[in-house]
Amino acid sequence: MVTETTQDNPTTNGQPLYMALELSNTKWRLGFTIGLGQPPRLRKLEAQDLEGLMAEIDWSKKRFGLPADAAVLSCYEAGRDGFWLHRFLIAQGVRNHVVDSASIEVNRRKRRAKTDRIDVGKLLTMLVRAAQGESQVWSVVNPPSPEEEDQRQLHRDLMALKRERTHHINRIKGLLASQGIKMAIKTDFLTQLEMVRLWDGSRLGDGLRDRLEREYQRYQLVQSQIRQIDQVRREAIRSDETAALEQVRQLLRLKGIGVNSAWVYVMEFFAWRNFRNRRELGSLAGLAPTPYQSGDGGREQGISKAGNRPVRAMAIEIAWAWVRHQPDSALSIWYQKRFGHGNSRIRRIGIVALARKLLIALWRYLEFGVIPEGAQFKQA
Numbered sequence: 001m002v003t004e005t006t007q008d009n010p011t012t013n014g015q016p017l018y019m020a021l022e023l024s025n026t027k028w029r030l031g032f033t034i035g036l037g038q039p040p041r042l043r044k045l046e047a048q049d050l051e052g053l054m055a056e057i058d059w060s061k062k063r064f065g066l067p068a069d070a071a072v073l074s075c076y077e078a079g080r081d082g083f084w085l086h087r088f089l090i091a092q093g094v095r096n097h098v099v100d101s102a103s104i105e106v107n108r109r110k111r112r113a114k115t116d117r118i119d120v121g122k123l124l125t126m127l128v129r130a131a132q133g134e135s136q137v138w139s140v141v142n143p144p145s146p147e148e149e150d151q152r153q154l155h156r157d158l159m160a161l162k163r164e165r166t167h168h169i170n171r172i173k174g175l176l177a178s179q180g181i182k183m184a185i186k187t188d189f190l191t192q193l194e195m196v197r198l199w200d201g202s203r204l205g206d207g208l209r210d211r212l213e214r215e216y217q218r219y220q221l222v223q224s225q226i227r228q229i230d231q232v233r234r235e236a237i238r239s240d241e242t243a244a245l246e247q248v249r250q251l252l253r254l255k256g257i258g259v260n261s262a263w264v265y266v267m268e269f270f271a272w273r274n275f276r277n278r279r280e281l282g283s284l285a286g287l288a289p290t291p292y293q294s295g296d297g298g299r300e301q302g303i304s305k306a307g308n309r310p311v312r313a314m315a316i317e318i319a320w321a322w323v324r325h326q327p328d329s330a331l332s333i334w335y336q337k338r339f340g341h342g343n344s345r346i347r348r349i350g351i352v353a354l355a356r357k358l359l360i361a362l363w364r365y366l367e368f369g370v371i372p373e374g375a376q377f378k379q380a
Helices: 050-063 084-091 116-131 146-151 153-177 189-195 206-239 243-252 259-270 278-284 309-325 330-339 344-368
Strands: 017-023 027-033 041-046 072-077 095-099 289-294 297-303
Touching (some): 017 050, 017 116, 027 050, 041 050, 072 084, 072 116, 084 095, 095 116, 153 309, 189 206, 206 243, 206 259, 243 259, 259 309, 278 344, 309 344, 330 344
Parallel strands (some): 072 095
Antiparallel strands (some): 017 027, 289 297
């Protein structure tokens, strides 16, 4: 999610109503005010009660003596509820912000009071400060459109299925290892299972064999769904004419870029996020440095690891592939010259730096048509 500071100028339509929402699975807590120094109006609401939400907004306007057409500024923290509520509020004429939770100021004491009531009051105060022009109050996210959000479902489902497949494989191997048995999990696994014998020549117990068969059936189901998704994705790359798929094809022309990496980069980053500069790009991928300096002392804490985890993991994977398949590119030469002769730890540190540089180079390639220096394209 692209983060950026936000400012509003509510004076164009007179005094606005400020609203903060603290969302949970069963209850929503609402806070209303018209400015700093004003006691907020706090209310509770059943979760997802949209009619009740709009009624509370109307009552709050009356409570603070505002006209019915007064502007409403609202915010809530990014989380499990996603962006559907943001879209609803925007449709109702409310200027809403989805706030990056990590950017909200907190008390640094070891023990601090935390309740929904305190949280909604904090959000409300920060909303007023941001609306009145105070910069760097917090960071807000750039919500995707419903179509852009839907594009991310395919590869995220594929990632989840691959993790589930690994879980089933490890479970089968673990159950076999508990009996001193090691065997490959292939298409003839059930046939081979019937021939397996324990150390004394006896067969597997009926309960264990039945459990292994059920586990293998679940593994087969996951494997089948992975193949289906992979086929859907490859068909889209061949025939879909949307701008996002054109970007995927553009990345696939480069050596070292495969289907998985091109798809994740485009659907998570490049297809819909409006990056303004390379700093935003590196920050959102969690590849930005985090220096620590106090007085005469200072040290580097490594990368931030904030932002989009799938993209960050893919960036590291692509960087290794880039060094291997694009050895004559300027980035690979830079890596080999600076880190290539170091030990394994130094090379791993260097590959993170390369991943950030390569991410920026690929963004410029897609956004401005600037081919990474020395990069080679695949044949046909």
